[in-house]
Amino acid sequence: MPQTSLKSSPTFVAASFHALSDPLRIQILELLRKQELCVCDICDRLKVPQSKLSFHLKNLKEASLVKGRQNGRWIYYSLNLSQLEILEQYLAEYKNINPLPAQLCENND
Numbered sequence: 001m002p003q004t005s006l007k008s009s010p011t012f013v014a015a016s017f018h019a020l021s022d023p024l025r026i027q028i029l030e031l032l033r034k035q036e037l038c039v040c041d042i043c044d045r046l047k048v049p050q051s052k053l054s055f056h057l058k059n060l061k062e063a064s065l066v067k068g069r070q071n072g073r074w075i076y077y078s079l080n081l082s083q084l085e086i087l088e089q090y091l092a093e094y095k096n097i098n099p100l101p102a103q104l105c106e107n108n109d
Contacts, residue, residue: 012064013087015062015063016083018063019062019063019065020063020065022056024046024048024052024056025056025059025060027046028042028046028053028057028060028066028077029065029066031045032066032079033079036069036077036078037076038074038075038077039053042057042077057077063083064080065083065084067079067080
């Protein structure tokens with residue numbers, strides 16, 4: 001059985017996919033693909049209030065999809081590429097699956 005690290009455990013993978021299930025969070029990730037940004041810049045570009053953005057950034061951080069770096073009073077967000085690579089590897093494993101056909105049920109009910 002392959003060893004799983006904390007960040008590739010089923011719970012962490014599920015949290016990552018849950019974080020990816022919201023369109024606004026996808027938009028945040030798309031912005032962060034280009035550059036590290038502070039909250040105020042993300043708010044301006046997505047036209048969302050800071051309270052709403054903070055909620056979504058919290059979800060992305062809890063799933064380890066983004067990371068924050070404090071500089072003075074500002075926090076700058078960027079993609080956590082190592083977690084995205086773990087998700088990529090997780091999904092890539094499904095390309096190599098060749099499941100066996102189901103066995104016939106012997107229940108005659």
